[in-house]
Amino acid sequence: MPALVLVEVSIHDPELYESYKKLTPGSMLPFGGKFVVRGAQTESLEGDWNPERLVILEFPSVQKAKDWWNSEEYTKAKNIRYQAAKSKMLVVESL
Template sequence: MTYGYLLVTMNVSDPERYKQYMAEAPNAVKAFGGEYLVRGGQHETLEGEWNPHRIAVLRFPSYDKAKAFYHDEQYQQIRQKRLGATDYFHMVVVEGYEA
């Protein structure tokens, strides 16, 4: 079984409100066996015109676990705390590659 990844780009417009979301989101991620691989940090565009403000990458034991995390009632409640704290928040789930 291959890992499942959540790739997230966002622009935080209300840092204080976003802190409320980030105080609770990591525990929900852990509950599904997930972990943060990237959580902000330095980045630069090397090709193309993509220029996200902030990037996060989360890894889960499987694609299905990543989706289950997102659709879980606990995360959906936590997600409400993020609403209004970002100008945009894009999230995609992708199946990892197993050579």
């Protein structure tokens, strides 16, 4: 069953975050991942949720998403993200 990874990001070092953005797409390919939303403008319809940046990824399964997140390829990018931004990330089964 497909899975979505939802990421809310608040960037405090935009220049360093650009390095993260360059590494992430290639790290997803071996796991069948692709971008569904990558930083597009958001508009809150209910509540006070207004993320600075929202990213949604799609993977073939929750396990593939977890394998990507734990991979050596993504760990390099992830360590840059930890320095450049604060984020929240969820994985959820899709329909």
